Amino acid sequence: MYLYFLRVADPSEKSDVQLSIRLADSVDLSVAKMSSKKKKHFLGMPAPLGYVPGLGRGATGFTTRSDIGPARDANDPVDDRHAPPGKRTVGDQMKKNQQENDDEEDLNDSNYDEFNGYAGSLFSSGPYEKDDEEADAIYNAVDKRLDERRKDRREQREREEIEKYRMERPKIQQQFSDLKRKLVEVSEEEWLNIPEVGDARNKRQRNPRHEKLTPIPDSFLAKHMHGSSDQHNSVDPRQLKYGAGLTTPYPRTGLNTPFPGGMTPGLMTPGSGELDMRKIGQARNTLMDMRLSQVSDSVSGQTVVDPKGYLTDLNSMIPTYGGDINDIKKARLLLKSVRETNPHHPPAWIASARLEEVTGKLQVARNLIMKATEMCPKSEDVWLEAARLQPGDSAKAVVANAVRHLPQSVRVWIRAADLETELKAKKRVLRKALEQVPNSVRLWKAAVELEDPDDARILLSRAVECCPTSVELWLALARLETYENARRVLNKARENIPTDRHIWITAAKLEEANGNTTMVDKIVDRAIASLRANGVEINRDQWIQDSEECDKAGSVATCQAIIRAVIGIGVEEEDRKHAWMEDAESCIVHGALECARAIYAYALQVFPSKKSVWLRAAYFEKNHGTRDSLEALLQRAVAHCPKAEVLWLMGAKSKWLAGDVPSARSILALAFQANPNSEEIWLAAIKLESENNEDERARRLLAKARSSAPTARVFMKSVKLEWVLGNIPRALDLCHEALHHYEQFPKLWMMKGQVFQQLDNVEDARQSYSQGLKKCPQSAPLWLLLSRLEECAGQLTRARAILEKARLKNPQHPELWLESVRLEYRAGLKNIASTLMAKAMQECPNSGILWAEAIYLESRPQRKTKSVDALKKCEHDPHVLLAVGKLFWSERKITKAREWFLRTVKIDPDLGDAWGYFYKFELQHGTQEQQEEVMKRCENVEPRHGELWCQMSKDINNWRKKPGEVLELVANKLTNTF
Template structure:
């Protein structure tokens, strides 16, 4: 039998073909297949049998191998492959933009044809921004979309009769209509009221809805009965017991919405809660929280009378529960509440809360007093009842006088002391016997159960210093570990100062000094407190006690001498320093303080003698430096140079001596000697930034800009990550007019010192005006609390004429670092231009109290020889005069 072959129809052949068309051999007979077809078939079979195992994979040739694998892979072949790969890559890059654009267009076209659900509602989402809060709140909650049969199968055959059913039959005039009782089992006609329709209404009214003889319902009578019932209900609630109208019958239907309970819960949840609480009450009827919770549930759902009945039942079951009686008094109206409280007092005669509630229910002040007087003689009645705001001040004072005469206000009960003395210190403010009561209170139980530091602060703000100090002494040492006392008390004092409770802080320091009389740090903190917030007399009295307990504390002696000197009492300051010499004979600080006292009071010979004695008995580098400076400012240049040479023999590693030597030579226009002094100093002190700066500025001053630049580069190599040297390099190029180089150096400086505030502040004003704000934001991100950055921001607002913001940032700058003289100078200059005289005087006084010592402009003026005797206020004026707001 010949094998089955395919067949060709006219639709497969199609129209007449050209002679050059390839022959369709798909259905050729087996005998006519060519040798080429057989070779192709064998090749396909070989491809199917190709081994695709990972071990047969070659990184260069792949799985199939190479056509030229018989020959070696030489360097020329590798170069050719690299060239072809580069060409392919380049061609691919040329087509990349076109390909990406085509893909983007295809994606957009696809999204337009098949948009996402999110995109379909994008216009509606944008309109959601216009929805108000009231519209959001008015959106109904998502309910159950299923019908009643799906939600609850037991309602399958139960359908309540609507009002339209009755209205329909009333309109048609039908008097007798039968209703299937099975259809009225749940919510139908049998259950509009307890007991069904045949149950008599309140007041003995019988509806008579059944038709005589037939036993059927009369629809007309049902409507009449409903109207009659509504009228009766409105007449009952129209008047209250006192005769005042509480319900408007005409507006009753419109006011029904106000009677809807605002509990926000589901009806089923309320039913479940009611059943659960009922079970709790039946299981444990003497559990007060169950009765309270049940009453509040009924109150929330609008059933106030049910709530009252429940809570009164609770008072019967729990007569000793204070909370139940208070809840019953709250739920009952006025007179009834008084009766409830009277019953509560009979059951709980020692309850403070019940007596207070009884007093609150009284409207007359005499009645309130009468209730509280009944409470006072009760045995064991706690004293906090007397500390309520219901009692007057006379009763408090009378009780306190009784307590002062009788150490046992309640016989046999020492616990009443803290309750009386600590419960309400603000009410007992100003009473002379209060410290006595509080002292006895501390000896009994810890007073922090009743009052704390906040109560003392309230007394301080009320102006009762004695009460405040008594409370503070009573509570400060309670509940603190012995090793944590000092640290905790210092924090408490700082907190009181922050809250402007100065007397509390003073009491804390006084108590701490009694416990730690030999602690220099505590004395110093107390002295600074008196200096900032007290008087000169209080400061000096404190310092006298301080040096008696800590005679080796030099700073305490110096503070006392300075206080006398500022007050104009120079002899008293000398006597204090003399006593300080006896306690500290070799103290450098005391020697230098004595020299400063004499030199600033024009006693130059005294100052010279003191310095000579100091150089012989307590020689130090600073003593020699002060000796050189004294001769220099007095014009004795030869003596100053001689002392400087002598000092450098002993202290050649002290850079300030080399600086003074070079400056003296530079002042005499001896530039070569000044350069030599600076260079020698840098050999001994290569890490002194001021020496490098002085040498660079000397070269710039004489016109050697290239040498100055080389000196700064050398200094940066020896002192890497030094912001001062980088800043001088930037300014050198800027002064030379090379702003591009200055910007490049600033970028390098910020890379090496990214957290330097002085560099960021300079970088802000190197930018053009439109970019300064952006640069200041970057500076604040890097150095948020740096005073130089804050000052730069203040100056930026100043330059933009934003006066309020500039003043705010100036205040912030001087607050974060009061020792920066430049900040005070710019602040004062700003107030001179935009502030009042009061604001200018305030800045000047704050600067004098802060006594700044640092700042580039500030040190330039303050360290000038011509200004060596000027006060802080005078230096502030001079520095502000030098400022030109061209930034």
């Protein structure tokens, strides 16, 4: 054993450190003395930098205060006591001075500064003051500003270079785009006659000269074994080792290896000395067939084992857990540690059992949970988990044991009842449970559900005695009792539970169901007073929700009584109208129409002179009520608001649609008395007569209206009536007379020009439009009519100039830009049309009609990208939504197209073109019910706008057609091709 000792002298004398080695117990002292006399070559030499004596042998260096001294300042001179003494010569000093001079005059390129040269800055050694910092900041700001000024030119130059590069080196997709378009012209026969590619390799590659090595099958070796042609179906028993396998590897050539010690195996055929493998296989198959046939059918005749699929059934035993096995092991160890630390902790046992269940070890899980029942016999969760993991009868035994340990557990009793398959057994278990836990509402409910009405009533009578605070049991008993007994039951329930509102509501519903509707309002009022007396806060939203439930249950009187009682609770006086209208809309959304009707009725009682409330109630009756209810409401409305023209008109229209024209006339006559010289009523009366083929009466009404209430619209209706009836001279005379009084009304100029166009008088039509534009330069339809007139006359340049002038007069007008784009497109100048569209999008970036047209102008592969951009800019614009729906239609995406058409007509039901496309789409891809639904919805909303819709509805040949007939005309004219 060697012992090493390190002796360190004064730290300043580390160069004189001596190492002495003392050998103990086995080394002679004289040998140590002889070795110490030898002079080592490293003695006296300075220690290397960072050297710690004995570090290689495990020693640790240390520093004393004499090394570093007391706390020295950073500016103190460095203590070089540990540095080796050195001798400086004159030559060394000269070399050092020469090196310093070389450093000062270093002319290397890396030492060159662009601003200061080789010598460096004259002021680099000086202090960096605040003035210098400000100057540098100013110079940096100037440089940054100059760089920003050059940024646009630099980016423009980079874009030009990229475009040039892409033009010179286009992508493969762009190179073959024209060829891909020509694939449309390829017929099906040409497509099928395209030759296959085949194998392009040469013959040498397809048929290499070198031979392929194919392994010889075992059947060939077995056939030629031992050099004979006989097939060997047996194995030499000497090749087997008794009870352990082969003594040597089994050779293919059939070499015989004798058994050691002369042992002989037991499985041999008599007399042959060899083991017949073929017979063993046959015997195995026979034995398996016998066993399967024995257990295939049970006594009842139902199959227990599937002889064909018994192996495939093993798939159900494959563990479904796909996690890491290491995680499972870690979880097992952790749970085992928890169980051992606290064996009476039920969650640890349950988690362990579920872990084994997840990993497919169901029996291990069962063993664990059964052990848990021993360790935690008072845990309800452990017993329930054990019952879940155990199969049928075993689960019943587990639950029976659980009941003995936990006779008061409701969940265990419920589980015991669920495990029973027969109804009588379930009832028996629940009866025993109620004997142990008579105050459990859950057990009473489960027991009552299994009984017939008579027995259930008896059980509920006992249940309310045991659980007098359960509202559900009281209400269930009241439903099973007769009217008189139910009243008594509810009275007892109110005495036991004076703070529950459902008992009062059930009492009101009971009175309503038995025809005693006069008591409903009294019961509801008493309920609110009683609940307030018992300190219950009346929550308005909860009561309205209860009224909605009553409405859905058919208790109309009860829901209306609740609304009248609580609608004004908690609402400020100035917010009543707004809050009540919101409540009515919410009820409509939830399908509680009677509640909404009750809210409107109460609001009309509070605000009888509010026109907006009457209108909301009228629209509600129009959409969700009957014609009689609507007319009754409108009669009361015009009595309270006789100056509301729209209410009179709604009443007259309702009578007219019902076919009662005399009643409609009488309503309009009353409206004239309440609103003399009203333009809307005059026009409604005129429309009523003209729509019912009473042309002379309509003329007389128009003449009277022109004399008593002359307006531009009255004159316009007069001109149109004569025009559609074919009296063109009279229409022109009326038009001249109207323009003499109302020259600022553009529709008169438009009608005058259209009459001349109908007469093929192009010059007079042009003059009419031109005069109208002088008087009404802001009318876009006039500009469009004049441009189209010139286009039809072949004056394309003049039409283009008219549109350009119109855009100057009306900047940022999307309809004018759209007409300009379409003009160029119809002329075949697609490039100019695209340029104009780009300018239009710059001037009107949020115009839906322009974005929709831009989608159509793009090539088919680019339309989807353009539609995404359009939706980002105009998400809720009906024209964009319609364009997207048409795009899906063209791609045969029927479901998506229908969804987008529905969104379009929902956002803007007044857009007739959307209804036309929707109807045409359903004609091609929808059912008869869907087509009728679109037609019905269109007739209800009566759209008035849309380019093609207005073109069809305002045609003089279609002036008497209903909205449904106009819809069919629009659908026939529309096309779904882009």
